[in-house]
Amino acid sequence: MDSAPFVGSEAVANGLVTRQQLRQHFRRIYRDIYIDPNSDLDAPTKARAAWLYSRGKAVVSGISAAAVHGSGWISADSDAELIWAEHRQKMGGLRIGFDELPAGEIETIDGLVVTTAARTAYDLGRRRPFGTAVARLDALCRATGVGVHDIARLAENHRGARGIVQLRAVLAVVDAGSESPQETRTRLALMDAGLPRPQTQIEVVGPDGRVFARIDIGWARWKVAVEYDGEQHWSDEKQRAWDIERQHLLEAMGWTVIRVSAMQLRTDPWGVAARVRDKLRAAGAKV
Template sequence: MDSAPFVGSEALANGLVTRQQLRGHFRRIYRDVYIDPDSELDAPTRARAAWLYSHGNAVVSGLSAAALHGSKWISGDDDAELLWAEHRKKFDGLRIGFDELLPQEVETVDGLAVTTAARTAYDLGRRRPFGTAVARLDALVRATGVGVHDIARLAENHRGARGIVQLRAVLAVVDAGAESPQETRTRLALLNAGLPRPQTQIEVVGPDGRVFARIDIGWARWKVAVEYDGEQHWSDERQRAWDIERQHLLESLGWTVIRVSAMQLRTDPWGVSARVRDALRAAGAKV
């Protein structure tokens, strides 16, 4: 990550800017940490701003660490997160934790002290609501390749920590195949309904021997596919045309395709699961 054009007390002390210029021409992120107003304040940039605020004394953690490790779906509007034992003050836009942190749970990313991918997953899996925690870990595991066993092994070093029971439940359903939080929520809705654990990103080969489709969620054994329709499936005319052709090809190969929208998932997850259950039964699955 390229360093953002931050300006702070050091520039002020060295006479590079005046206090009036600092307040009038730069955007304040944290105390003594300002940024060029034309710069994008994404999650990695906010993480760096928080670390600069700590004068390098803190360790970037939580969502901020996940963003630095390459996780998607993290907004720059989310609070930055640090582990900083010496600091007890609260600050808007910044969450500071004081949990035990072992030396092997810290690494350097783009010059910043950051919790390792496994430690980051450990923190996120304990502290968020269950569904959100699974979505965050799906994204982190996908971005970093950190193994579920690595996270579980790290947790063994913190027995008795708050949230460990939830973390174990989260790790039991994490899947790096999820390409978006909505795909994670779709998968969890199916699992909550008692359906068999589905596969993710199933490659389907056409009559010519080439892979022509990857199914978001499904069961290859019974040829039942569940596809989440994001906004691009409706707003992009070419994408929509391909979706129609793709579904026709899948059905010609014996697949049953069930499409799920955000509204259906939000308002009637049990109805979605019932449709999928019916399709699995029709295909011979004992559910």
């Protein structure tokens, strides 16, 4: 993550910009932390801005740490998160915690002091709502390779902490194979309905011996696949054409494919689960 072109009172003192130019031509992120308006303000950049605001006294944590670790699906509109024991003043756009952090739960990435992937997962997994916590950990585990056992082992050092019961429940269903929050929600909806835990990213080998498809969610034993249709499946003509061909090839190999949209998942998750249950039963699953 490259340093963004942040400026502040130091730049004014050094004669690089005037105070008026700073206010008129730069975007204020935090007090005395400005950024060139032509620069992208993504979540990792916002995390760096928050850390610079702390003058290096804080540790980047929570979703900000997840963003620095490379986790996706984090909006720059979200408040940046820090653990900063010395700071007790509220500030817009910042969420500050006051936990004491052992040395083993902190690391430095590109000069930025952040919570480790395991500690970041520990913090995010204890937050409600449950589904959001699972989606955050799915993405973080996928980005960093941190394992459920690593997170559970760290949690053992914080017995009795707030949210620890939820964290254990989250860790029981985390799956780094999930490629988006919507895939996570689809998987959870199926499990909430009592269906067996599905696999993720199932590789399907064609007659030529090469992998031609990866199924988002499914059960290889019964050849039942559940595919979430994101926006790109409809807006990209080439993607849509391949989706149709891919489904034809899968069905020719005996797979049943159930497609799920965002609206179906939001308004009728039980209906989605019922359709999947019917297909599993038809394939011989005792559900």
